Amino acid sequence: MERLCDYLRVLTMLDRKGQQTASSEEIGSWAGVKASQVRKDLSYFGEFGRRGLGYDVEQLRAHIRDILGVQRQRPTIVVGVGNLGSALACYPGFESHGFQIVALFDNDPRRIGYKVSGMKIHSMLDLVPVVREHRAEIALLTVPEQAAQEVAEKVVAAGIRAIVNFAPVLLSLPPEVNLRNVDLARELETLCFYLPPKE
Amino acid sequence: MERLCDYLRVLTMLDRKGQQTASSEEIGSWAGVKASQVRKDLSYFGEFGRRGLGYDVEQLRAHIRDILGVQRQRPTIVVGVGNLGSALACYPGFESHGFQIVALFDNDPRRIGYKVSGMKIHSMLDLVPVVREHRAEIALLTVPEQAAQEVAEKVVAAGIRAIVNFAPVLLSLPPEVNLRNVDLARELETLCFYLPPKE
DNA sequence: TAGATTGTTAATCGATTAACAATC
DNA sequence: TAGATTGTTAATCGATTAACAATC
Known part of the structure; x- marks a missing residue:
C-alpha cells in the first residue's frame, strides 16, 4: 500500500514534535484519510495499537519502516x-x-x-x-x-x-x-x- | 482520470509511427489496461470511435488534449x-x-x-x-x-x-x-x- | 452481407466506510 | 468503573470487467 508512506511521514512529523502516542483519528486527519481506513491498513500487518490509548508513535514508525523494507539499504x-x-x-x-x-x-x-x-x-x-x-x-x-x-x-x-x-x-x-x-x-x-x- | 494521460502518450506514439486508426484493444494493451476500460473511459467524455473501425488516432488525440485542458498554455x-x-x-x-x-x-x-x-x-x-x-x-x-x-x-x-x-x-x-x-x-x-x- | 469493433448495460470485484464488540 | 480507541465484521460504495446489441 502507498498510504503507508503517508503514515510514515505523519508519524515522523509527530515524533519530531515529541508526541508519544497517536490515535487513528489523528493519523488519518493528517494523512487525509478516514480513521477506519488507517486502522484497516495497519491491522492488515498486525496489531500495533492499544485499545483505548492509540498507537505508540515511535513503535508504529519502526513497524512501518520494517513493512516497507526500509531497514535494508x-x-x-x-x-x-x-x-x-x-x-x-x-x-x-x-x-x-x-x-x-x-x-x-x-x-x-x-x-x-x-x-x-x-x-x-x-x-x-x-x-x-x-x-x-x-x-x-x-x-x-x-x-x-x-x-x-x-x-x-x-x-x-x-x-x-x-x-x-x-x-x-x-x-x-x-x-x-x-x-x-x-x-x-x-x-x-x-x-x-x-x-x-x-x- | 489519470489514465487519459497514458492514452495520450500511446496515441502520440502511434501517431508518430504513422498509424491512422487504433482499436480499444490496441490502445489498452499499450497502456496496460483492458479494452473495455479504454472504451468506458473514453465514452464518458463522448463518442469518439467508429464501430467496426476503431478510433481515429489523430482525432482522438486532439479530443484527449482538449479534455485535459492542454490546449491552453x-x-x-x-x-x-x-x-x-x-x-x-x-x-x-x-x-x-x-x-x-x-x-x-x-x-x-x-x-x-x-x-x-x-x-x-x-x-x-x-x-x-x-x-x-x-x-x-x-x-x-x-x-x-x-x-x-x-x-x-x-x-x-x-x-x-x-x-x-x-x-x-x-x-x-x-x-x-x-x-x-x-x-x-x-x-x-x-x-x-x-x-x-x-x- | 459478414466481420469487426464500438458504446453501454449488467455482473463482478475490490476497496472504503460505518458500526460495534473487545479491551486498554 | 467509565471513557476512549482499537481490531474486525458487515454494509456500502465505486471502479473494473464481461457481455452484447448497435452499427460501421
Missing part, C-alpha cells in the same frame, strides 16, 4: 547525470528511505570522470563491472527519451532487476523486471485538469 | 532553482503538456541574476510583481523541506492558486489552493516494497 545507481540525475544523486530523502546511491553513469564524455555529490561519473562502458562490484539492485533512469529503451536494456543486461524510469516514454522490458514510471509532466497534467479556467 | 513559475528546479525548468515535456515556465525564483544571492534555460533567476522579493506581470497560475515548489511551508504561503499570497510541491513534507494551505505533492522518494518506497529480498 538498497544499492542504487543513477543512469544519466543531467539536472534531474544530479538532483536525484543529491536528494537527501533517499538515504533515509533505504536507497543508497552507489554509482552514477553517463555516456557524455564531458561528464565522465567528474564528481557529483562526491561520486565519480562512470562511463556506460563500465556498467557491468561497477554494478557487479556494488551489487546494485535498483537503477534510476534519467536519460533522454530517445535513449531510454536502449539504456534500460543495457541496465537489465547488467543484472539490475528494478528500474525507476523518469523519461516520459513507455519501456518494454521482460516481465520479471520491476518497472516503475515517474512522469513529471503527468503530475501536472492531472493538476491542470482540475484547475478552473482563468477568469 | 498555463503560465508556470519554478520556485527554488537547485538541481531539481533546474531540471524542471529545462524539462522538455512540459511545454507540450500545456505548461509554460515563465519565471524562476530563488533566495540564494549566489543564484539570483543568473540564467537557467534562458530565464533569469529572480529574487523572492520580486515574487509579487513578476507573478502579476506573467499572470502565472501554477508554481512548482522545489525548495528545501524546511522552507517549503513558508515559501508556499508566500506564493499563495502572491496570487498563485495551484502548487506542485516536490519537498517531502505536508503543506497546510487554504482549501481553495490546488495542491499536489510529488515525492520522489515515495515512488521508490513502494518499489522497494515489491522488490524481493536479494538472494
Whole structure:
C-alpha cells in the first residue's frame, strides 16, 4: 500500500514534535484519510495499537519502516547525470528511505570522470563491472527519451532487476523486471485538469 | 482520470509511427489496461470511435488534449532553482503538456541574476510583481523541506492558486489552493516494497 | 452481407466506510 | 468503573470487467 508512506511521514512529523502516542483519528486527519481506513491498513500487518490509548508513535514508525523494507539499504545507481540525475544523486530523502546511491553513469564524455555529490561519473562502458562490484539492485533512469529503451536494456543486461524510469516514454522490458514510471509532466497534467479556467 | 494521460502518450506514439486508426484493444494493451476500460473511459467524455473501425488516432488525440485542458498554455513559475528546479525548468515535456515556465525564483544571492534555460533567476522579493506581470497560475515548489511551508504561503499570497510541491513534507494551505505533492522518494518506497529480498 | 469493433448495460470485484464488540 | 480507541465484521460504495446489441 502507498498510504503507508503517508503514515510514515505523519508519524515522523509527530515524533519530531515529541508526541508519544497517536490515535487513528489523528493519523488519518493528517494523512487525509478516514480513521477506519488507517486502522484497516495497519491491522492488515498486525496489531500495533492499544485499545483505548492509540498507537505508540515511535513503535508504529519502526513497524512501518520494517513493512516497507526500509531497514535494508538498497544499492542504487543513477543512469544519466543531467539536472534531474544530479538532483536525484543529491536528494537527501533517499538515504533515509533505504536507497543508497552507489554509482552514477553517463555516456557524455564531458561528464565522465567528474564528481557529483562526491561520486565519480562512470562511463556506460563500465556498467557491468561497477554494478557487479556494488551489487546494485535498483537503477534510476534519467536519460533522454530517445535513449531510454536502449539504456534500460543495457541496465537489465547488467543484472539490475528494478528500474525507476523518469523519461516520459513507455519501456518494454521482460516481465520479471520491476518497472516503475515517474512522469513529471503527468503530475501536472492531472493538476491542470482540475484547475478552473482563468477568469 | 489519470489514465487519459497514458492514452495520450500511446496515441502520440502511434501517431508518430504513422498509424491512422487504433482499436480499444490496441490502445489498452499499450497502456496496460483492458479494452473495455479504454472504451468506458473514453465514452464518458463522448463518442469518439467508429464501430467496426476503431478510433481515429489523430482525432482522438486532439479530443484527449482538449479534455485535459492542454490546449491552453498555463503560465508556470519554478520556485527554488537547485538541481531539481533546474531540471524542471529545462524539462522538455512540459511545454507540450500545456505548461509554460515563465519565471524562476530563488533566495540564494549566489543564484539570483543568473540564467537557467534562458530565464533569469529572480529574487523572492520580486515574487509579487513578476507573478502579476506573467499572470502565472501554477508554481512548482522545489525548495528545501524546511522552507517549503513558508515559501508556499508566500506564493499563495502572491496570487498563485495551484502548487506542485516536490519537498517531502505536508503543506497546510487554504482549501481553495490546488495542491499536489510529488515525492520522489515515495515512488521508490513502494518499489522497494515489491522488490524481493536479494538472494 | 459478414466481420469487426464500438458504446453501454449488467455482473463482478475490490476497496472504503460505518458500526460495534473487545479491551486498554 | 467509565471513557476512549482499537481490531474486525458487515454494509456500502465505486471502479473494473464481461457481455452484447448497435452499427460501421
